[in-house]
Amino acid sequence: MSSWILAVLLAVIGGFAYLQRSAKHRRLPPGPRGLPIIGHIHMLGQLPHRSLHRLAKKYGPIMYLRLGLVPTVVVSSPQAAELFLKTHDTIFANRPENQASKYLSYGRKGLAFAEYGPYWRNIRKLCTLRLLSSSKIDSFKGMRREEVALLIQSLKDAAKDRAVVDISAKVGNLIEDMTHRMLFGHSRDEGCEFKPVIQEALNLVGTFNIADYIPYVGALDLQVRFYMIKLEYCPII
Known part of the structure; x- marks a missing residue:
């Protein structure tokens, strides 16, 4: 195990040195001075959008940051956004790999x-x-009309009983029911719930993963090991 850790540390140091050398030969936008390995991650804080806003006031609408070993360009003005999203959109069309x-x-x-x-x-x-x-x-017009009719009927029944209705929840259920029928051909009552699966997937995609910014540590699965230890000592979680 110690040899693995040593190999990963050497790879991280080597990657950082390579980035430092290559950065000297590139014309990069202005930006703050970062730390070794982690770059500017520590500057994002608990509210990254506010931190980026403060940094953009100092370094301009096109700013260079390094998130771990990932070079990042932050754009914070309509004019600069048009350059990236319209004028040169094919160059910046890819999403970051994670x-x-x-x-x-x-x-x-x-x-x-x-x-x-x-x-x-x-x-x-x-x-x-x-x-x-x-x-x-x-082709799904009839199904949509049927689901909307069911919603209206449920609202009428609630009005007769003078019951309190959560309109947001009703509309959310309507969208979920229509999505179920379009994707699976049946309503939610006849199968498993789809919404919790989507919520879990969104939580996983939005969770900070250190291997996305320092790829060399991905082989160690540090976060997976951490959560396994956490579950072992805190079984209620």
């Missing part, structure tokens, strides 16, 4: 996380023609 997209999206094969290129263009075309076409949407 472990969540790798394991939850079949190796980044889904439309949301796939690498920009021929494969992504093909699946986008497939979704446009087969899933999001006018004829496909119109």
